[in-house]
Amino acid sequence: MEALEVLGGYRTKPSNQRARMVRVLLSMTVLMGVLLMLHSFLKTAKSMKPDFYSFEVKDAKGRRVSLERYRGKASLVVNVASHSQQTEQHYRSLQELHRDLGTAHFNVLAFPCGQFGDTELGASRDIEAFARNTYGVTFPMFSKIKIMGSEAEPAFKFITDSVKNIPKWNFWKFLVNPEGKVVRYWKGEEPAESVRQEAMTMVREIILKKRAEL
Numbered sequence: 001m002e003a004l005e006v007l008g009g010y011r012t013k014p015s016n017q018r019a020r021m022v023r024v025l026l027s028m029t030v031l032m033g034v035l036l037m038l039h040s041f042l043k044t045a046k047s048m049k050p051d052f053y054s055f056e057v058k059d060a061k062g063r064r065v066s067l068e069r070y071r072g073k074a075s076l077v078v079n080v081a082s083h084s085q086q087t088e089q090h091y092r093s094l095q096e097l098h099r100d101l102g103t104a105h106f107n108v109l110a111f112p113c114g115q116f117g118d119t120e121l122g123a124s125r126d127i128e129a130f131a132r133n134t135y136g137v138t139f140p141m142f143s144k145i146k147i148m149g150s151e152a153e154p155a156f157k158f159i160t161d162s163v164k165n166i167p168k169w170n171f172w173k174f175l176v177n178p179e180g181k182v183v184r185y186w187k188g189e190e191p192a193e194s195v196r197q198e199a200m201t202m203v204r205e206i207i208l209k210k211r212a213e214l
Contacts, residue, residue, distance in 0.1 A: 051180025052077070055155035057111075058143035060128035065142075067155060072178045073105055074202040076195060077159055079147055080110045081119035081170040082130050086188060090171045091135035093192035097199065098139040105203045108139035111156060113147050116170055120144065175199060178206055 053071040056064050078094065081087060098108040112127045114120040120127065128141040145153035148166055159174050160166045162182040171188040173195055183202075186194055 050158060052155060052158055052176050052182070053180040055158065057145075057153065057155050058124075060124040060141045060143055062124070062143060067109075070107055070109070071180065072206070073107060074101075074178060074199060074206065075106070075176040076108045076199060077156075077174040077176055078108060078110050079113045079156070079167050079170060079172055080131070080141075081112065081114075081116065082122065082127055084116075084119040084170045086171050087119075088135065090192050091131060091137055094139065095135060095137045097192060097196060098137075101199060101203050105206045106199060110137070110139060110141045111147070111153070112141070112144040113167075113170070114144055115146055115148055119170055175202070177202060 052075070053067045056066050059065050076094070076097065078090075080090070094108045094110070098106070110131070112120050112124065122130070124141075124143040127144060131137045131141060145156060147153065147156045147160065152160075159176075159182055163174065163185050165185070167188070169188045171192075173186040173190070173192060174182050175184045175195065175198060177183050184198060
């Protein structure tokens with residue numbers, strides 16, 4: 001022991017300072033990794049803004065259905081009613097559009113709403129049966145919803161927020177493109193036939209795009 005002391009040969013212990021440095025470096029590495037992951041998550045979340053087709057709704061039988069099935073097509077979203085002065089004219093014209101433009105590229109999507117007087121009082125199943133039996137409609141009919149107030153259906157709220165306007169009566173018509181964005185709307189007093197030209201143009205673009213991808 002004395003010889004070691006003379007030669008300055010004391011036994012060495014692991015450096016506490018070095019251990020602390022290693023721990024600090026490891027902590028910084030972990031922190032940087034977490035920050036990078038958070039940045040990537042926020043960037044992804046920002047790029048994944050909701051669109052109309054990202055929502056789920058209920059069909060006339062109360063079953064949850066995803067609107068994702070309509071992505072890649074043009075959709076005409078309409079707040080419908082069974083007992084309005086416009087009911088017969090609109091249901092027949094909407095059915096013609098739905099039939100003529102073809103469900104492969106275009107769909108009328110009907111959302112009954114009971115917030116405009118006594119124009120839609122029945123249950124969703126009865127509303128669907130009435131429209132199919134009376135006017136022969138074949139387009140999708142969804143569950144009766146609210147489009148105004150705190151209980152507004154989220155999918156329809158996306159529609160009204162997009163155009164910054166809320167329907168004042170039945171049969172407002174909203175044209176949604178294949179990416180789920182609202183491109184134009186028509187008020188209830190405007191006939192459904194007024195939608196045809198713009199809807200046909202959108203369908204034509206969809207067909208040409210599909211052909212180009214073959």
